[in-house]
Amino acid sequence: MKEPWEMRRASLHDRDALAALCEAAVAPDDYVIDRLEDLILLGVVQIALDGERIVGMMHYAPAIDGSGWLRAARTHPDYQRRGVATALLGSFVGLGARSGVRALRLWSSAANVAGSASANASGFREVARFSRMKRKTVKGSDRGARISFTTELVQEILESPILRRAGGYVPYDRAFIALTPATIHLLANSGALYRVAGGVVVLSPRPEREAETSQDFGLAAGDPAKVLGGIAAARVRGVESVEVYLPFDRSVLDAAARAGFEPESWGQEAVLFERTLDVRPVSYRQRRTYAEIAAGKREGYAALGLLAGKHDHAPGGPHEDRWNR
Numbered sequence: 001m002k003e004p005w006e007m008r009r010a011s012l013h014d015r016d017a018l019a020a021l022c023e024a025a026v027a028p029d030d031y032v033i034d035r036l037e038d039l040i041l042l043g044v045v046q047i048a049l050d051g052e053r054i055v056g057m058m059h060y061a062p063a064i065d066g067s068g069w070l071r072a073a074r075t076h077p078d079y080q081r082r083g084v085a086t087a088l089l090g091s092f093v094g095l096g097a098r099s100g101v102r103a104l105r106l107w108s109s110a111a112n113v114a115g116s117a118s119a120n121a122s123g124f125r126e127v128a129r130f131s132r133m134k135r136k137t138v139k140g141s142d143r144g145a146r147i148s149f150t151t152e153l154v155q156e157i158l159e160s161p162i163l164r165r166a167g168g169y170v171p172y173d174r175a176f177i178a179l180t181p182a183t184i185h186l187l188a189n190s191g192a193l194y195r196v197a198g199g200v201v202v203l204s205p206r207p208e209r210e211a212e213t214s215q216d217f218g219l220a221a222g223d224p225a226k227v228l229g230g231i232a233a234a235r236v237r238g239v240e241s242v243e244v245y246l247p248f249d250r251s252v253l254d255a256a257a258r259a260g261f262e263p264e265s266w267g268q269e270a271v272l273f274e275r276t277l278d279v280r281p282v283s284y285r286q287r288r289t290y291a292e293i294a295a296g297k298r299e300g301y302a303a304l305g306l307l308a309g310k311h312d313h314a315p316g317g318p319h320e321d322r323w324n325r
């Protein structure tokens with residue numbers, strides 16, 4: 001039987017306890033440990049508790065397309081298979097539905113049985129598969145040009161075979177987002193869309209405070225072989241390497257290999273899961289406004305007047321002249 005887990009939002013005070021949880025659930029070198037402060041401050045780290053003890057965690061952050069991105073699911077081994085991840089996912093389903101989020105997404109490695117099974121058990125469905133590849137950049141002439149929004153651009157992207165192979169999703173800002181006309185508009189306005197070797201790439205923002213020399217990107221349109229070759233030759237703004245999630249598709253991955261890309265040590269078969277949410281209309285408890293209370297008083301005094309036998313709505317009560325003139 002699944003237990004009802006107590007949950008709350010984590011704060012920076014929980015950092016050490018969360019690091020210990022990651023160490024127990026994954027390994028002492030779990031990449032999440034170094035990012036805990038960022039996760040706590042940027043988005044919501046929800047934790048499940050057994051008394052004072054933190055037994056599970058999960059992170060939620062809003063993505064640019066209005067979806068919610070989930071990551072860093074960790075349940076202490078002593079507490080696995082007792083519904084902790086299910087409860088945490090459920091809390092984000094509720095939060096998302098109440099705040100107008102239409103979909104929650106996460107990815108899990110195809111080899112991670114527990115990760116994929118727990119997503120499935122909570123109503124998430126596979127929508128696409130990706131493979132993480134990277135390569136060092138070289139100095140080249142094609143720096144890529146920023147593109148602005150046009151209806152032709154929307155058509156080019158939405159009809160592109162590479163996007164179809166990716167199920168309509170691209171990686172952006174550490175999440176996967178669905179490319180729709182609205183999202184393309186937002187990305188263009190954020191300066192994230194570049195024309196490279198005849199195709200369209202989506203460049204993720206690079207956090208300024210991190211001394212990262214690597215640029216994350218995704219392919220939105222164009223011939224993968226040409227675009228990947230082009231971006232590798234675009235050493236701009238101190239970018240020493242480029243990293244991408246490509247559709248898990250033999251021909252695309254072969255083209256990437258020919259363009260000098262190599263598989264990353266993780267994310268070689270990343271399954272993207274999605275759960276769409278029924279957005280509920282927000283309902284608030286109805287409290288009467290002062291105007292309504294005043295109107296109520298009016299009715300009340302008029303009623304008193306009626307009770308007193310005055311059927312002409314003439315002033316009758318103590319404050320009648322104020323309300324019923």
Ligand SMILES: CC(C)(COP(=O)(O)OP(=O)(O)OC[C@H]1O[C@@H](n2cnc3c(N)ncnc32)[C@H](O)[C@@H]1OP(=O)(O)O)[C@@H](O)C(=O)NCCC(=O)NCCS
Pocket residue numbers: 025026056072073074075076079080081082083084085086087107108109112113114115116117118119121
């Ligand atoms: C993945 C993880 C967070 C799941 O947490 P959990 O609290 O044990 O999950 P739940 O108890 O809510 O599991 C819900 C359902 O998922 C499925 N499931 C979870 N773990 C499973 C496993 N090891 N094997 C098969 N199915 C599993 C089951 O259907 C389970 O329901 P059941 O126990 O009634 O059969 C946990 O295993 C973990 O911390 N793993 C290490 C870190 C990691 O891989 N994170 C995921 C990154 S996407």
